[in-house]
Amino acid sequence: MSDTMRMSHQEIRDRIATLPRLDIALKQTPLEEARNLTRVLGGPRIFVKRDDLTGVALGGNKLRNLEFRLAHAMKDEPDTVVVGLDLQSNSARQTVGACNKLGLKTILVLEGRRPNNVQGNLLVDYLLGADVHFAADRHEQRALLDSLAADVRARGGRPHILNDNPMFDVASAVAYLEVTLEVIEQLGERGLAPNVFYMSSSGKGSAGIMLAQKLLGGDFAMNAVCATDEFHLPSRTAGIANETSAALGLDITIAEDEVVNFTDFVGKGYGIPSEAGDEAVRLFARTEGIILDPIYTGKAAAGLIAHIREGRFSKDDVVVFVHTGGTPAIFTWNELWL
Template identity: 80%
Template sequence: MTEPARLSVADIRERIARLPRLDIALKNTPLEEAKNLSKLLGGPRIFVKRDDLTGVALGGNKLRNLEFRMAHAMKDAPDTVIVGLDLQSNSARQTVGACNKLGLKTILVLEGKRPNMVQGNLLVDYLLGADVHFADDRDHQRRLLDSLAADVRKAGGRPHILNDNPMFDVASAVAYLETTIEIVDQLAALGLKPNCFYMSSSGKGQAGMVLAQKLLDVPFVMHGVTATDEFHIPSRTAAIANETSKAIDLGIEIAESDIVNFDGFVGKAYGVPSDAGNEAVRIFARTEGIVLDPIYTGKAAAGLIAHIREGRFAKDDVVVFVHTGGTPAIFTWNSLWA
C-alpha cells in the first residue's frame, strides 16, 4: 500500500460533498452501548451502530447509498425506476421506499418464484406499491429489465434501470466512509476510540470503512464478515475501495492484503440461516432488545461472538458492531423463533 495522504476529516467531507446527493436516509443514527451483551460474553465494550434505523421502509444500510445512486439517476429525470435483485432483497425494499419518497414508480424484477406465503422484504415491497415481476435466473432477469424498460418508454414514460447505474458500488463505499466518520465522532464525544469494527459485508460498505481506516488518524481494525460465497470478498473490497478513491480523489490505494474478511460464518449457503447466526440473533434480542436478521447481521454477530469467546479482546477494548438492517427476514424465517 502507498503511504496514505493525510486528509483531514473536513477534506474527506469536502470530497464526498462533490458528489450529487439527495436527502433520503435518516443519518447520524444512534450508537448504543450493549452493556448486557458485553456482560453475558465477558467481553470488551460493545457499541452497536443502529443503521437499521435509517428511517425509510424499515431502514438499513442501502438507504445511505441510495442518496448518491438516486441523485445520479435523477440526472435523466426518470419517472420509473426498474431494478433486478434477489427475491428477499433488503436493497429492493429500501429502493422502493426511497423511490416513493422521490415520487417515482418502481418496477422490481426479483429472481425466484412468488412464494405461497408472501413474507419479509417481499411483503413490504408489495405494501410500498412496487410493480413486482419474477425471473427464473439472471439471464431472464436481464431480459425482463430491458423489455419492461421498453414497455415504459412505449407508454411515454422515462425508465431508469438501476442495475446499470455506475454509482452502485462507489455509492456504498462513500456512504460507509461517511458512516465511519460518524461513529468515530460519536465515540470521541464519549472520550473513546474504536479498536475494532464488525460488519456484515459483501465488499461495498466495507470498502468505505477500509478507506476510513487508512485516512483517519485513529488506529482500528475493520473486520468484515461475509454472508455469501458468491464473491472473493478481499479482492472485491480492495477493487471497490480503489475505484472509490479515484472517484472522489482520496489519493490512497488499498491492497487486497489490507482487507480482513471472515468467510467462516456463511453456514450452508447464502440466504440460509445458520445455527451460530440464529444463536446470535437470539442473544442480541434477549440481552439488548436489538433485532438482527438470520441472513446478514446474525451471521456477522456470530463472528463477533465467536471471536470474543476465543478471547481476542481485552475488557476495555472498544468494539463497534454495525447493524446494517435486514430485520424483515425474521418474518420469512418465523419457525426459527417460535
C-alpha cells in the same frame, strides 16, 4: 500513491460532498452501547451503530447508498426506476421506499417464484406499491428488465434501469466512509476511540471503513463478515476501495492483503440461516432488544461473538458492530424463533 493520509473529518466530508446526492435517509444514526451483551459474553465494550434506523421502509444500509445512486439516475429525469434483485432483497425494499419519497414509480424484477405466503421484504415491497415481477434466473431477469423498461418508454415514460447505474459499489463505500466518521465522533464524545469494526459486508461497505482508516490514520481494524462465499473478497474489496478513492479524487490505495473479511460464518450458503447466526440473533434480542436478521447481521454478529469467546479482545477494547438492517427476514424465517 501514499499509504496513509491525514485528513480531517471536514476534509473528508468536503470530498464526499463533491458527489451528487439526494437527501433520503435518516443519517447520524444512534450509537448504542450494548452493556448487557458485554456482560453476558464477558467481553470488550460493544457499541452498536444503528444503521438499521435509517428511516425509510424499515431502514438499512442501502438508503445512504441510494442517495448517491438515485442522484446519478436523476440526471436522466426518470419517472420510473426498474431494478432486478433477489426475491427477499433488502436492497429492493429500500429502493422502493426511496423511490416513493422521490415520487418515482418502481418496477421490481425479483429472481425466484412468488411464494404462497408472502412475507418479509417481499411483503413490504407490495405494501410500498411496487409493480412486482418474478424471473426464474438471471438471464430471464435481464430480459424482463429490458422489456419492462421498453414498455414504460412505449407509454411515453422515462425508465431508469438501476442495475446499469455505475454508482452501486462507490455509493456503498462512500456511505460507510461517512458512517465511520459518525461513529468516531460519537465515540469521541464519550472519550473513546474504536479498536475494531465488525460489519456484514461483501466488500462494498467494508471498503468504505477501510478507506476511513487510511484517510484518518486511524488505529482500528475492519473485520468484515460475509454472508456469501461467491466472491474473492480481497480483490473485490480492494478494487471497490480504489475505485472509490479515485471517485473522491484521493491519492490512496488499499492492497488486497490488507482486506479482512471472514467467510467462515456463511454456514450452508447465502440466504440460509446458520445455527451460530440464529444464536446471535436471539442473544442480541434477549440482552439488548436489538433485532438482527438471520441472513446478514446475525452471521456477522456470530463472527463477533466467536471472536470474543476465543479471547481475542481485552475488556477495555472498544468494538463497533455496524447494524446494517435486514430485519424483515425474521418474519420469513418465523419458525426459528418459536
